[in-house]
Amino acid sequence: MALATGAVVAACFALAVFGPALAPHAEGTIVSRNIFAPMSAAFPFGTDYLGRDMLSRVLFGARFTIGVALPAALLASGAGTLLGMLAAVRGGAIDAALSRAMDTLISLPTLIFSLVVVAALGSSITVLVLTAAVIYTPGSYRIARAVAVDLSATDFVKAARARGEGGLAIMLGEILPNMVMPVLTDFGLRFVFIVLLLSSLSFLGLGIQPPDSDWGGMVRENIEGLSAGAPAVIVPAVAIAILTVSVNLLIDNLPGRRIGRRGD
Amino acid sequence: MAEATTAGGARRHRIGAPPPLAALIVRRVAVSLLLLLAVSVLVFAGTEMLPGDVAQMILGQGATPQALAGLRAALHLGEPAWLRYLHWLWGLLHGNAGHSLVNGMSVATLVGRRLVNSLRLALFTTVVTVPLALLVGITAAIWRGTAYDRVVNILTVATVSVPEFLFATLAVLIFAVRLRWLPALSLVMRGASFAELLRAYALPVATLSLAIFAQMARMTRAALVNTLASSYVEMAVLKGVRPVRLVLRHALPNALGPVANAVALSLSFLLGGVVIVETVFSYPGLAKLMVDAVSTRDMPLVQACAMIFCTAYLLLVLVADLVALLANPRLRHR
Numbered sequence: 001m002a003l004a005t006g007a008v009v010a011a012c013f014a015l016a017v018f019g020p021a022l023a024p025h026a027e028g029t030i031v032s033r034n035i036f037a038p039m040s041a042a043f044p045f046g047t048d049y050l051g052r053d054m055l056s057r058v059l060f061g062a063r064f065t066i067g068v069a070l071p072a073a074l075l076a077s078g079a080g081t082l083l084g085m086l087a088a089v090r091g092g093a094i095d096a097a098l099s100r101a102m103d104t105l106i107s108l109p110t111l112i113f114s115l116v117v118v119a120a121l122g123s124s125i126t127v128l129v130l131t132a133a134v135i136y137t138p139g140s141y142r143i144a145r146a147v148a149v150d151l152s153a154t155d156f157v158k159a160a161r162a163r164g165e166g167g168l169a170i171m172l173g174e175i176l177p178n179m180v181m182p183v184l185t186d187f188g189l190r191f192v193f194i195v196l197l198l199s200s201l202s203f204l205g206l207g208i209q210p211p212d213s214d215w216g217g218m219v220r221e222n223i224e225g226l227s228a229g230a231p232a233v234i235v236p237a238v239a240i241a242i243l244t245v246s247v248n249l250l251i252d253n254l255p256g257r258r259i260g261r262r263g264d
Numbered sequence: 265m266a267e268a269t270t271a272g273g274a275r276r277h278r279i280g281a282p283p284p285l286a287a288l289i290v291r292r293v294a295v296s297l298l299l300l301l302a303v304s305v306l307v308f309a310g311t312e313m314l315p316g317d318v319a320q321m322i323l324g325q326g327a328t329p330q331a332l333a334g335l336r337a338a339l340h341l342g343e344p345a346w347l348r349y350l351h352w353l354w355g356l357l358h359g360n361a362g363h364s365l366v367n368g369m370s371v372a373t374l375v376g377r378r379l380v381n382s383l384r385l386a387l388f389t390t391v392v393t394v395p396l397a398l399l400v401g402i403t404a405a406i407w408r409g410t411a412y413d414r415v416v417n418i419l420t421v422a423t424v425s426v427p428e429f430l431f432a433t434l435a436v437l438i439f440a441v442r443l444r445w446l447p448a449l450s451l452v453m454r455g456a457s458f459a460e461l462l463r464a465y466a467l468p469v470a471t472l473s474l475a476i477f478a479q480m481a482r483m484t485r486a487a488l489v490n491t492l493a494s495s496y497v498e499m500a501v502l503k504g505v506r507p508v509r510l511v512l513r514h515a516l517p518n519a520l521g522p523v524a525n526a527v528a529l530s531l532s533f534l535l536g537g538v539v540i541v542e543t544v545f546s547y548p549g550l551a552k553l554m555v556d557a558v559s560t561r562d563m564p565l566v567q568a569c570a571m572i573f574c575t576a577y578l579l580l581v582l583v584a585d586l587v588a589l590l591a592n593p594r595l596r597h598r
Contacts, residue, residue, distance in 0.1 A: 104302040107581065109535040112554075112573045116310045119558040119566045196427050200536070203429045204543055204555055219429060226433055227441050234437070237430040241422075248425040249418070 002253040008246035016066035019059035027060035028052065028211060036222070036230035046231040048222050054232050057218060058239055064214035065240065068125055068132075069198055073191040075133035080140020081183050085171045087141075088148030099145070102138035110135050110197055118206045128207060132194045139193075143186050147179045181254075188251040192244045199240050215240045288589060296582045303574045304356075308349050311563045311570075356571060362564035364557075371568045375550065379572065382542070382549035385472065386534050388465055393473040393480060394527060400477075401484025401523075406511045408489060416481065423478035428537045431471045432544040439467060468545045472537045476530050483526030491519040521591020528584035532577050 015022075025031050030051045037047040045054035083102075087095040117131045151157060152175065160174050176183075199216030201207035208214045213221070218236035226233050343351075355361060361371035404416045439446045446466050491497065492515050500514045516523075542552040554569035556562075 104299060104306070107299045107574070107578055108303055108306065109532070109573055109577045111536040111539050112570050112577075115539075115554060115558050116307055116566060116570050119561055119563065120311050192425055196425070199427050200429065200540060203427070203540065206555070206558060216427070216429070219433060223433070226437055229437060229441060233433055237427070237433060241426045241430055244425040244427075245422045248421050252417075252421060 002250060005246045005250040005253065008242065009250055012062070012243045012246070013066060015059060015062040016070075019062045023053075023056035023059040025053040025056040027057050027213075036225035036228050036232055038229075039231050045235045048218070048232040049224060054218075054235055057213065058215065058236055061213055061215045061218055061236065061239075064208050064212055065195060065199065065216070065243070068129055068208070068214070069191055069194040072129045072132035072194045072198075073136070073187060075129070076136035076190050076194070077140045077183065077187040079133065080137045080142075080186075081144040081176075081179075082171075083137070084141045084144025084146075085148045085175055086167075087145050088152050089167050089171055089175070095145075098141070102141045105134065106138040106142075108135075110193075111200060114197060114201055115206065118201065123201070123206055123209060125208070128198060128201070132197055135197070136190045136193055140183075140186050140190060143182060144179065147182050148175050151175045151178055185251050185254060188247055192247050195240065195244055285589075289586060292582065292585055292589065296578050300575060300578055303578070304353060304571060305349070307567055307570045307574065308352060309345075311567050312345060312348075352567070356568070361568040364562050364565050366557075366560050366562045366565075371564050374553065374565060375568055375572065378548060378550040378553045381547065382538060382551060385465070385468060385538065385542070385547065385549055388469045389472045389476065389534065390531060392469055393477045396473075397477045397480035397527075397530070398484055398523070401481040402488060402511065402516070404481065404485045405488035405492065405515075406507050408485075408492075413485075416485075420478040420482050423474060424482070428471065428475050428540040429544060431474050432467075432541060435467050435471050436544070468541050468547055471544075472534065472541045475537050476533050479533050480527055480530035483530055484523050487522035487526050488515055488519045490522065491515045494518075521588050524591065525584045525588040528580050528587060532580040532584075535573055535577055 020027075031053045032043065032047045032051040034047060035049055035051045037043055037051075039046050043053050043055065045058060048054055048057060083098055087098045113135055114131050117127065121127045148171075157170060157174050160170050165173070198207055199214065199219075202214050202216030203220045205217075205220055208217050210217070210221070215236035219233055222230060222232035222236075352362075359372050361375070363370055364374060400416060404413045407413055446463055488511065492511070497510065497515055500510055505514065538549065539551040539555060541547065542549040543555055546552070550569055550572060554566060554573075557565035557569060
């Protein structure tokens with residue numbers, strides 16, 4: 001199971017890198033007069049509302065769906081992990097201040113928070129990446145802090161403290177190497193959440209803006225074709241589902257999955 | 265130490281013993297109110313970052329300087345941000361959330377009817393989802409480790425990790441386009457018959473339920489399985505109690521707290537789902553209003569909608585916490 005889902009995930013990421021090179025047509029070229037065409041040999045995924053090749057569009061769209069979610073997930077998971085370790089190692093006022101700030105952030109419903117930000121700042125890719133990163137940092141923080149608090153009480157951390165090592169050395173040298181698995185699992189989860197959030201925003205017309213288009217945006221722009229049962233609506237939606245479900249199943253079947261399950 | 269809180273109340277409260285339950289509840293409610301206040305600061309600050317002159321935006325380029333000055337004074341634009349925040353908060357507390365920048369109508373009027381529609385959608389979804397999710401979650405816990413449990417697990421993981429708009433579009437494709445059983449848009453006329461009402465709500469409620477159902481079933485199963493791991497359950501197993509009786513008579517009464525907690529927390533997922541579902545089905549609810557307000561950058565409306573959603577969310581999380589607190593005395597030791 002882990003192997004099969006891992007292969008699917010790897011394939012999705014390969015698409016994000018090599019997709020444009022594999023695409024038979026450029027993403028913006030109108031190749032057919034037939035809009036919302038069904039699947040055919042010439043256009044395996046049919047054509048969209050302007051008569052563009054859906055296969056090429058999905059291949060190009062992978063860059064936006066995966067390419068925007070990945071840095072956001074890295075930022076969220078990285079910041080959450082570092083701050084969580086900091087809170088656990090330092091404790092006291094730093095821990096209290098960080099934890100209360102994260103509590104506040106986590107009490108905003110994610111989609112509503114992003115709607116407010118998009119209303120104020122528009123939806124450039126930078127804004128989208130940073131918003132998603134800020135929204136999902138508290139989740140990573142809570143898990144990292146919980147694991148790091150446990151680790152701080154272990155003998156090897158006490159020994160490091162007794163040797164006179166500084167906070168940073170303890171965080172990076174003693175604690176971080178022992179929480180790789182929960183951090184990786186959490187990173188996968190954040191990635192899925194961020195893909196779903198950004199796709200939903202694009203679906204509402206408030207995410208990636210045309211002429212750029214991610215998979216969520218493709219569902220939106222082709223929604224008119226739904227009544228004709230056009231593959232142009234279904235294919236990008238299914239592409240998102242394949243990506244998110246396989247990442248989630250991969251995480252679920254990883255060895256050592258149980259470690260990170262506390263807290264959040 | 266738990267008996268000090270349950271039996272004696274405040275009078276037998278000793279130093280070092282956990283505080284009485286009432287104090288804990290008051291403290292938890294106070295924390296929620298503080299969080300709500302912090303959230304209101306974030307929402308206000310977020311929407312005030314907007315560059316440009318709001319008065320100019322409302323009146324357009326052709327406005328006279330006098331009109332601009334008058335509107336700026338009326339909107340308190342000359343005042344520092346914190347004072348404007350206090351004005352805004354004071355207005356919100358008195359049901360006066362300002363006027364829409366787009367059509368000049370009072371935000372309270374715009375929000376009012378939409379809120380009722382959204383609450384109705386949420387209520388129907390809750391009524392449909394909770395019994396189903398409990399049934400599936402509890403049976404999966406009874407037959408844990410079997411093929412049934414594994415199928416439920418894979419299906420619910422898949423459902424949780426798929427965007428709501430996929431269900432919504434698939435549902436429209438299958439039931440409205442192919443089978444023609446149900447309308448694709450959810451427009452209820454005044455004085456509609458019960459059958460018409462049922463048909464209009466079927467698709468939005470079904471798609472909204474699906475996402476929450478999966479979340480709730482998973483959390484219910486997890487809560488029960490946790491209880492099933494305790495030693496008194498092991499004792500019952502050794503005594504020869506059959507699985508169904510074991511779960512229903514031995515484990516479930518003790519898992520009621522965590523399960524109720526899971527139900528309340530899952531319901532908070534309604535808030536994300538409702539945004540998508542109302543948009544897909546053109547349902548005249550609060551979320552659709554907010555999405556439209558974001559597209560037109562109608563800030564007073566965005567602020568009011570965001571505050572309503574955040575309040576609802578905090579309320580659900582508060583209920584979940586209080587249920588857990590009441591059901592499990594061990595949580596009171598903190």
